[in-house]
Amino acid sequence: MNKSFLRASCALFAALCIVQLAACKSAPKATAAPQSFNDAVRTAASALITQVKRQEGITGRAVGMAGLGGKTILMLDPVVDANTAEVNQSSLAVERILAEEATRISEGQWSVLPLSLETYDSARYVISGAILYTVNPEQAADKHKMYKLALAAVERKSGKVVASSEAWIADRKIDVTPTASYSDSPMYLKDKRVAGQIETAQMAPGNQADPEYFNSLPTASLITEADKAYEAGQLEQALGMYKTASLRPDGQIMKTYAGLYQTNRRLGKLNEAEIAFGQLVNIGYQNNNISTKLIFGVASTDFVNDNELRAQYSIWLRQIAKLFARSEGCLIIAGHSSKTGSANFNDQLSLQRATTVQRIMQKDFPQIQRRSRAVGRGWTENIVGTGTDDLQDAIDRRVEFRLTDCAKL
Known part of the structure; x- marks a missing residue:
């Protein structure tokens, strides 16, 4: 075989590998166009789960490998409001839609379960989420803050972010009623761990999750x-x-x-x-x-x-x-x-x-x-x-x- 052809083929293969790795490191974010709360959450959830499914295929792992009932387990850390460090009713809605999208996209082969000691060891991924209230750089004419949902999937064993997504929320108000354990709290509980969760939820694939979190x-x-x-x-x-x-x-x-x-x-x-x-x-x-x-x-x-x-x-x-x-x-x-x-x-x-x-x-x-x-x-x-x-x-x-x-x- 011609040596020049071999060199060209190897160079092409290497370039393709680099492109593939780059794609894994910078998975596409969800659309920046603001949507209603439910649509925005579904957009971000679908993008995240689709990336995780692609990750499973790239690494050659079977979707149904190891987990409760033979299913891949995605363990969900309660989604936090980045302003107050609270879990609220909108957080619970995000969790519900995430579970629905995981079931739909995996055709019932995955389960999204709450963070718990019982499921921790059997979970393959941890999903970290945060609801932020900030300025959307894509909406130049609108200087007002908007809600944004940020999600990241972290491989439990390695602590590496393997997928991430975000979506802007058009609703000016969402349900920020805290769950009882936060409503009864005497303080706003933003400490280093919560800050680490918020940071991790916004990380691109390829990064290590905040270690303290x-x-x-x-x-x-x-x-x-x-x-x-x-x-x-x-x-x-x-x-x-x-x-x-x-x-x-x-x-x-x-x-x-x-x-x-x-x-x-x-x-x-x-x-x-x-x-x-x-x-x-x-x-x-x-x-x-x-x-x-x-x-x-x-x-x-x-x-x-x-x-x-x-x-x-x-x-x-x-x-x-x-x-x-x-x-x-x-x-x-x-x-x-x-x-x-x-x-x-x-x-x-x-x-x-x-x-x-x-x-x-x-x-x-x-x-x-x-x-x-x-x-x-x-x-x-x-x-x-x-x-x-x-x-x-x-x-x-x-x-x-x-x-x-x-x-x-």
Whole structure:
């Protein structure tokens, strides 16, 4: 055979291999054109599952190999709202549609199952998802933020992202009602693990999943099961699982201690609940993220007129005050408000709310006037910014506590 022909053939084969590998590394994203929520989710889910199916073919693995009932298992980590770090009703809708698309595209050979210890070892892939609220660069004429769903499939054994997709959502509002375990949380629970999940959900194929997120998946499976028990009213069972998670090194996350606080409180174990909240504050302190769900009356500096919530607020502020009283640093207490009314009004209102909180904490933090500063951010640091004054922008009306250098007060 002619040597030149052989060289040309080898070069062509190599080029084809490079093209094939490049295609695997940069799988096509879902359409950037905004769609209704259900259509957008189905578009992203279909694109992701199709890529996973192609991946199975490229690597030569049989679709029905190893798994419960002979099926390939795709284990779904609860889809998280990137703004609030919560799992909400839209998250559950994404999970339902993903399961439907996996069944349809695999012709019943795959199963999408919830994250759990029972299915973890038999799962071939973990699906990581996040709902973001951001600017769509393809919509140049529309400067408003839009919802976007990002999905990634991670090979469980290697931690490698093998497929990814995204879809823009045209709906201005989606159902952001948190599930019970998040609705009852005293804080927004965005820590390093959640940040890693959000990052992983947006990764292109070929990347390694965020290690802090990926390595914590077995413990996250336990916490997810505890959340489900909590939501089902099986409080003692939930408490046992949250306690087990707290004994694991990678269980030292905000979600674990929020779960312990909520469950102990509902069981009437108020002392244990306060201890758990103190541990939650410590982890928030380490992440420099103590973002409490203190709810004020509309256009008011008084807490909402709910005796149970006010009793909880006393616990929260007492533990936060005690933590900072023990620390050596100083504290910024930042009040925030949603984007309704004038900027000047909201600047003043958010400052007055922060000052109210500062005054309440003085009993347990006698040096608070010297070692803290109350500031009003108004709407300048809105995360959502819709100005709807409902669940959608509730995080914009938060009070944050952040450690700072005393020289900067």
